[in-house]
Every structure is written in C-alpha cells, then in structure tokens.
Amino acid sequence: MKADVAIVGNGVGGYACAARLAKHGIRPLLIGPGLPVDRPPLTKKALATGVPTLLSDEQRLAERGIEWLDGIVADADLGGGLLTTDVGDVEADTIVLATGLRYPRPPIPGIEAAVVNADPASLGRIATVLARPGRRIALIGAGLIGTESAATLAAAGHEVSVLDVLERPLDRLHDPLPELGAAALAATGARFLGGVEITELATGEDGRVTLWYPGGSLTADLVLAATGGRPRVPPGLDVGAELPLEVDAALRLPGFERVHAVGDLVVVPHARFGSIRFPHWDMAIGTGEHAADAIAGVAGELDRLPYWWTDIGPRTFAEVGWAEAAVEWDDEDGVHVGRDDAGEPVAVLVVDEPRRLREARALLGY
Structure with missing residues (x-):
C-alpha cells in the first residue's frame, strides 16, 4: 500500500492530524488498531457508560477523505518511508508518529490484578464489573486521571478508595489544586488514603482483590491503576533519540526530513514558552494540526495556548x-x-x- 502521508497512531493527535490534512486536500492514511478512539485515557464518559468514545467511524472517515488501516506497526524504515504492519507494508512519502503514551503498572507484586483504564479492551473488563451497583473500587494513583475517575465512579454509586504514595490528591500540581481536589473528591464520598505505599496485591477465590500496605489492607471488586503514562513508540521504530522526542518548529524529527511527531510523544517547541511537555488532549490536537499545516507548507510558529480542564465531582x-x-x-x-x-x-x-x-x-x- 502507498500513501502520501501515513500517520502511526489513531488517538487524539493522530486523528487531528489526519482531519487537518484532509482539509488541505492531502489524503492521509491513519494506522491503528480499531477506529479512532478518545484515550485520555478513555474519558470519564467512557468510564461512566462502559462505552469508548469514538472520534470517527468508517463512514465519516471516508466522507472526510481519510483512509484507515486497521493494523499495528511492528517495524519501520523511517528514512526510507517504509512501515511494516501486521496486515501488510506501507510506503509513505511522509510519516507522522502519533503513538501517544503507554501506561505501565507500577512494580508491585501481584499488580497484574489491577486494570489500566487506557484502551477499549480494558474498558470491557471494567464495564463487566461495574454493571452491578455499589461495587467496591480501589484506585491506585491520585493524579488528574485517578482523581477524575474516582469521583466519576463514586458519583455512580460505587464505594471508592483512592491510594497514593503522596499525601494529597493532585499533589504534583501547584497550590491550591491539591486542597481543592481533596475537597472535591471528599464531596463525592470517595475515600482518600495518602502516604500509602502498596506492598502487594492478591486475587482471592471469589475474584476480589486485596491490597496490602503498611498498617492495613482493603479488598475490592475492581482495582484500577492510574499511575501515569510514558511516551511510547512501537517496537521496531528506532527513532534514535530518547523519549519524549525533541522536534523542530515543524515538529520534524531531527535527522528525518520526512518524519514528524505529535502529541504526548514530543517536547513541544512553543513560540512563547520555549520547549515544553504538555501531555493533554488539547495540545495533542494542536500539535497534530500543526504537523499537518507544516506538511501542507502553511505552518507558522506553534503558539497554541496550553490549556487543560477537569470535572472532579x-x-x-x-x-x-x-x-x-x-x-x-x-x-x-x-x-x-x-x-x-x-x-x-x-x-x-x-x-x-x-x-x-x-x-x-x-x-x-x-
């Protein structure tokens, strides 16, 4: 298969790039398993409903002039413009890397019992447990995703406990956010346990999971791990640089004239704030669109104002x-x-x- 522009990754940044390229009259090829899906990770709405939020479907992709390859990139010759996927090879004049984040579980014995809410497959497992009301949920990690998820589940009537090694929810953010976040979380009825280092998880014969920590334990019907994401590229894509990637003003990867990178994968060269890393869906959209503009030859400096928002209870x-x-x-x-x-x-x-x-x-x- 040949493509003018092949985009590796079908999340927010990849889809934004594809849609913008199509507006420029350039037909992109979007590569990723399944239809483009919102993954920050998977949104509060998806957690509440058990249904992933699609960014587009086959009909709308076709109407917009976006080709879609339901596959996974396993190897690549970036300099030669060749991508090897599990469903065939792709030759591309230009490649855009939009591979986002991976969500590794923390190194805790038994942590495989926890579910990472980051893809539609894990959402199916979560939805099965949450189909019954009043379930006991343990959530590891009280950053933005963890705190949002805990509040959403508590508001849905589940018994939620949030555990974190830090003393406050949102403790890595600036004041007054930790104090405000703690109050918002408490208003939903969720319980927060701070300064807690989990030592082990184990699944009982009834399928419930027990978490142990110094001085106590708790048992839950479902354990969610929300301990943060790390930039990723698929195996075989040797970009020759540390992650996240440093890119130029056109979001090109140094050493590769026809390879761009967007979203959570990059350190953004911002016109006002310099080199920044801003892993949020709005900047994923902004970098995806900026790369498309650069490919179309109409990009200026990236000056999109960093922005994030959240509802917590x-x-x-x-x-x-x-x-x-x-x-x-x-x-x-x-x-x-x-x-x-x-x-x-x-x-x-x-x-x-x-x-x-x-x-x-x-x-x-x-």
Missing part, C-alpha cells in the same frame, strides 16, 4: 498557560494567577467559572 477546574514557568501564585479577583520571576502572568487557574476562561486568556495576551 461537583467542581470544575480549568487552566491556561504554562504553570511550570510560574514562581508565585496569587488570588486576583477570584482567579489564581501564576507569574514568572519578572512578574509577568504565565498561567491562570479558573475554578467553577468556565466563562472566565476568555478573561484568563486575555490576561495572558491571547
């Missing part, structure tokens, strides 16, 4: 800007503003007032 949090550049945070007229060492605003957190995001963007000059 009754609370909504949204942030624009690059929080890692902030050295101090202050409440300014009801929004939390992060300023750099020169006193310039670089990030704004809005709590429960999504309509103020326009004001937040304006404060950052967007």
